[in-house]
Amino acid sequence: MSIRSPFQVHVGNVLRTGNARRERRSAPLDDLVVLGTEVPLHAEVVVDVELQFVADTALDAVGTVTAPYRGTCRRCLRQVEGQLQVPVRERFEERFVEDETYPVAHSQIDLGPMARDTVMLELPRAPLCREDCQGLCPECGADRNEGGCSCAAPADPRWAALDQLRDP
Template sequence: MRNSRPGPFSLNVRDIVRRPGEMREHSIDVPLAEKWGEGLVAVPSGSAVELDVRLESVHEGILATGDVHADYEGICGRCLTEIAAPVDVEFQELFAYPGEEANDFEVQDDHVDLETVVRDAIVLSLPFQPVCRPECPGLDPETGELLDEQSGATSGEALDPRWAALEKFAAEQNDESGESGRTPQNS
């Protein structure tokens, strides 16, 4: 009996081991036991990672080539709004047969365990400074309020940055003419 159960990303390759040219394809969905990522955004535990992988028997071992899809959650680094987005990433890694040379990844007990490869591919592609949208203006450093709201935009509305600039300009014009209101200009 094995001491450790094969992980959820471990695939049996017994039927293609040492048979160069043979290949197998697998599609698996794996719910995460723990979250992946330590930054502002992460793939939460319990969410499914979708993996499509081709395992190819080559002279040195098993070549794994695949696509991974996951969904991450977290907060915008500028305005702290909750965000969620998909991440898709490709990977390729050789799992060598155990031998005299030390390898990062090896075929063990006729299995390849893709977990580290898949996790690294996902975690490295998570945005280091995630934003809710590219033009997110963030929070006012003095008041801590959303700058969007200050400039008069309706919250939740996706505002074209060019209109935002116009609106700000209009508001400034009003301020200069001594009016405190923010009625739209009819010019």
């Protein structure tokens, strides 16, 4: 038997009576890392779903998966932080299909693998701190968001127009 997961839920009552039930579970999940972004090690991943009867061997989990993330801006290397809140609708069934549905076994389901799959799909790859991040100067490494550097990088044309106004 596997170690009991904090995301494990007994669903015998839902399958037997057909009554939907709300479940909210939260716990850290290891190894939620993609290129440039991760869920911090001890951060809580929250699963908040309604378990909806489908058949006496199957149900749907409908709700959200929420997790904080942090990463590194791909242009300026500043820290980027955010919160994922992803809608989910997943089928759990006794005769589950690998990569399509999740198992019901002994009237139990584990919402953990669903939470993991959802977060891994939605974590932003190679994030930006903001859409128009100017990045680092390739010559001197200065952060161009902080202003110019002494390198001969082309000036922003909007500034050139202002310069002309200033010295006619």
